[in-house]
Amino acid sequence: MLAPPWFDHLPGTADGGGDVLLLVDHAGAAVPPDVALGIPDALLAAHIAVDIGAGPLARALAGRLGAAAFLATLSRLVVDLNRDPDDPRAIPAASDGHAIPGNADLSAAERQARLARFWAPYHDAVAAHVAAARPALIVAVHSFTPALAEGGDPRPWPVGLLYNDDDRAARIALTLLAEAGFDAGDNQPYSGKLLNATMNRHAEARGIPYLALEIRNDGLTDAAGIGRWAEILAPVITVVRNRLA
Template sequence: MNPVSLPPLLSADEPPAFEVVNGDSDALFVFVCDHASHLIPRRLGQLGLPDDVIQTHIGWDIGAAALARQLAAAFQAPLFLTGYSRLVIDCNRPLASDGSIPSISAGISIDANRNLSAAEMRQRQDVLFHPYQQAIAAHLDRRQARGVPTALFAIHSFTPDYPGEVRPWHVDFAYHRDRRLAGLLIDQFLVPGILVGDNLPYAVEDESDYAIPIHGEKRGLPHVLVEIRQDTLRDDAGIARWSTHLTSLFDRLAPAIRALAQNVKD
C-alpha cells in the first residue's frame, strides 16, 4: 500500500520551521524559546480560529521571543526559536502527550486539530517538531564533543490569570529532578517587588515538557525553565526591564554556573 500523500505543510515563501541566532557561539548559555511564534501555516487556514485568539497566550508565549532575543544579544549566545504556533504542534510537549497537537486550550476548542490522521500528525512532527529538536541536539552534541561548558535556559511566559488559580508570581524558575541552576537563580534574584516562584506556577514534568528533560536532564547539563508573567512583558519597556533583571542575574552568577557546567561528565 502506498503511503498517504499530503500537500506540503509549508509553502516555499513561508518562514522556516525554526530560527537559530548566534549558532556558532561558544558562549556559556544556550537559550531555547519553544513557543516563540503564533504563525499558522497557510494550508491549515488558521485552524478555524480568528487571528485575535491565535495571538493570545493559547497561540504562543507572549513576549518570550523578544526577551530571549535580548538575552542572546547580551551574551552573544546561541538561541533557538520555533517558527510556528504551539497550536499546530507544541515543541515543548512529548509527542505522546495530549498537548502535542491540542484539540482544546484554555477552554477554547481547536476543532481543526480533532480527528487528524496519522499521516497529518506525522507531517507536523516531521516538518516542525523534529527539525527544531534535531538542530538543538546537534548543537549540544558539537559543544559536548569539544568540551564547551553549557547551561541550558528555556524562555517562556505564563498568563497572569487561569480559571480557579491565583498567580501572584512575576517569575518562575522551574525544574524537575535537578534544582542546582534554578536554586542559584531563586536564591540570588533579589529585585524588590518581584515575587519569585520556585516551581510555581509551573514545574517541569516528563509527561508535559520536552526541552528540559531531553536536552537538559538527559545530558546532565545545568538547566532551568524561566517563566515570566505575561502582563509584565506586554510592551517594549517591560521586556527591556526583564532583560536587564535577567542579564544582571545571569552575568553575576556566571562563574558559579560555569562551575556547574564544567562538572558535567561525558
C-alpha cells in the first residue's frame, strides 16, 4: 500500500457506523513531482482535477457516523480512480475543454506503470477492507460542477444519486431527500449506468448496497456549506443503512 499523499485511510470506530464505508475517488489534487501534466497550476484547483469539497465532506461524514473511509488525494488528472484501468479516460488526455499534454503521448508501458503505481494500490486497499469488514453500505462521495465549460445545460440538482443495476439504497435515499424538500437527481447529473466503475467493482460485484452521492460543488465551497451537507446526509445514510439491515 502506498502512504499519503496518494490516499488516506480512516479506520472508523467500533461504536459508530463502522459498517459503513466511505470512498472518495477524487478527494485531492496532489501531483507527484515526477509526473508532468503540462497544465497551469491554477487548473489543479478546478473540478477537472479534484471533486471540490468532496474530501472535507467525507471527513465530516466519517466523524458523524464513525465510518471507515478511503480518500484518494491524488489528482484525477494523474489517474482517474473512478475508471476501469483499461478505460482510456483513466489517464485523460483532455478534460472539459482543457488539454492535458503530459498524458497525451504516453506509451502503453508508461500507462501501465502509472496505473500500477496509483490505481492498483488504492483499489487493492479498498478491496481488502471490503473483504475483511463486509460493510453493510458503501457510500461514494463526489461533487459536480454546476455547468461544464464545454457547454451543455446547467445542472440544477443540488444533490444526485447515481446507480447502475443495484438501486436498493438509492431508492431509499431519493425518497428521504424528496421528503426533506430537495430536488434530488435520480441518476443525475449523469448516469451511473455509464460511469460507476468504483461502485461496480467494490459494491455491485459483491452484492453490497451502495450510495453514490453527487453534491453540486457550489454548496461545498466553505466550512458552513460542508457542515450543512454533512448534517443533511449523515442521517440519510444512517436511515438507509438501517432499512437495508
